[in-house]
Amino acid sequence: MARPAIVVALPVTERKIVADELRSAGFEAIQIGAPDELEALLEHRRDIAVAILDGETDLDTSLEYYGLLHERSHKIPALMVMSPSAMDRMFSPSSADEFFSRPYTADSIRWRIEAMCIRSMTVDDGSGPIIQSGSLEMGDWSRRATVLAIFNPKGGVGKTTIATNLGSALQLHRGQKVLLIDADTVTGHVTTSLGLEQVRTVADSWNDQADGGPVESLTELAAPHPSGLSVVALTSSPLNTEILEPSRVADSIATARPMYDFIVVDLHPSYSSLNLAIFEKADRILVPVTPDVPALRAAVQLRDVAIEVGLQDRLALIVNRANSGVSVADMERTVGMGALALIRSGGLLFVRAANEGRTVIEMYPRERITEDFDALADRLVRTHVPEASPADTPQRSGFRLFGRSKEPARA
Structure with missing residues (x-):
């Protein structure tokens, strides 16, 4: 089974490096450069697991992306580069969202994505998160x-x-x-x-x-x-x-x-x-x-x-x-x-x-x-x-x- 799609909306100099790392792990990495590209993508794709955003160099654009990810029936978590000073401008981020700061490596982003996909398959019964029923497969994140x-x-x-x-x-x-x-x-x-x-x-x-x-x-x-x-x-x-x-x-x-x-x-x-x-x-x-x-x-x-x-x-x-x-x-x-x-x-x-x-x-x-x-x-x-x-x-x-x-x- 194909692994889920990951949207990469980072600066051009970083976008390709991260996308290549994700593809090497079997993900479909979709590179975008503007909110209207994400809006068009969400019209026909239902398999997007996470979007990687840059809230440090262009917070306003990232907030536009973030709004689209949670518009209508979409509830797509974000992995966002954020500086501590910008955190207070976030619109009550979802518990599924995660943040990281520069400098970072493409490999570290890949493993953060892996962890977020696993976490989407868990529930909390009061004693801590547990894997939901069924076998865990990395390609089965949304099932x-x-x-x-x-x-x-x-x-x-x-x-x-x-x-x-x-x-x-x-x-x-x-x-x-x-x-x-x-x-x-x-x-x-x-x-x-x-x-x-x-x-x-x-x-x-x-x-x-x-x-x-x-x-x-x-x-x-x-x-x-x-x-x-x-x-x-x-x-x-x-x-x-x-x-x-x-x-x-x-x-x-x-x-x-x-x-x-x-x-x-x-x-x-x-x-x-x-x-x-x-x-x-x-x-x-x-x-x-x-x-x-x-x-x-x-x-x-x-x-x-x-x-x-x-x-x-x-x-x-x-x-x-x-x-x-x-x-x-x-x-x-x-x-x-x-x-x-x-x-x-x-x-x-x-x-x-x-x-x-x-x-x-x-x-x-x-x-x-x-x-x-x-x-x-x-x-x-x-x-x-x-x-x-x-x-x-x-x-x-x-x-x-x-x-x-x-x-x-x-x-």
């Missing part, structure tokens, strides 16, 4: 949330039920901060099943923004649910999707990652450009299947598509209604994926919970169906990288469903 896409190209397999209850189990029983996104722009009903009415959608926000309204992040749009989940819907109508440009939606999900531990995305059953863009951002694509031929055929089709586009390592099977009597081992062999979790049939429990705008995790914490979701949540919390399975590297072969041989389904 926190594990993005889970819930998808099967066949409808009716329980995607929304799994998305809402898995999110609730992670939030309530495992202490994870979860953003739940309804990205089914055709038949999505996450907000309805959770009893959230009249929510402001991403499409609403972006249409308002196009008319001169404010920029709103997914975090700002998220509606709170009693379970603690933050819930966002892309749209409330399939007729209001034109503004939902796929790469912009995917980028907005990536931008929300530092604010959450998990982002759970419920998708429409299609190979739309929107879904494909979200697949690229997903750490795992959880594939719910029910023990019936159409659902398993659809999962095999998804497996073949994933092989074609290089996403097969992200797939993981979720066997829904697993207590139907059909062999899970047979289902794994048929689909060519190992099962990450088995979810038994919840029967009327799901209906009763949805009628109350709740999840079974909230209403029936001692039921065995809740134990199934807790077990899945445990596996996801324990590991960020999908576990390999012998079935994860299939070759195209005859398609066998419970003794019936067919050719592989094709996308």
Whole structure:
């Protein structure tokens, strides 16, 4: 993964030396010489980690830069050269900002940047800063949330039920901060099943923004649910999707990652450009299947598509209604994926919970169906990288469903 971008706004004689040092460490160093260059850059870049400013020789210009870094939804920390006499002119600097003085070496700046990137991945629980959940990689400075896409190209397999209850189990029983996104722009009903009415959608926000309204992040749009989940819907109508440009939606999900531990995305059953863009951002694509031929055929089709586009390592099977009597081992062999979790049939429990705008995790914490979701949540919390399975590297072969041989389904 590429390391984040660093803006270098130092005097010309120092700018190139520092930029070259940062590039040697794998950062993208962007040299700028005026505030309007930074303003233009921030219009289309979302991966800037730190800006290096010169508040000693040109404090006024540096304060212009600083204002742009914190304008609108931007909260980009600054590493600034400052003299002690100039400190009292700063506008209450953020706790994420740092300062240094001359003389300095390019190498010392590089290591200050490394430390600031690490610090952006920490939280303070009262006992001092600790690294947030997940493995620490220098190139992963802005990542926190594990993005889970819930998808099967066949409808009716329980995607929304799994998305809402898995999110609730992670939030309530495992202490994870979860953003739940309804990205089914055709038949999505996450907000309805959770009893959230009249929510402001991403499409609403972006249409308002196009008319001169404010920029709103997914975090700002998220509606709170009693379970603690933050819930966002892309749209409330399939007729209001034109503004939902796929790469912009995917980028907005990536931008929300530092604010959450998990982002759970419920998708429409299609190979739309929107879904494909979200697949690229997903750490795992959880594939719910029910023990019936159409659902398993659809999962095999998804497996073949994933092989074609290089996403097969992200797939993981979720066997829904697993207590139907059909062999899970047979289902794994048929689909060519190992099962990450088995979810038994919840029967009327799901209906009763949805009628109350709740999840079974909230209403029936001692039921065995809740134990199934807790077990899945445990596996996801324990590991960020999908576990390999012998079935994860299939070759195209005859398609066998419970003794019936067919050719592989094709996308």
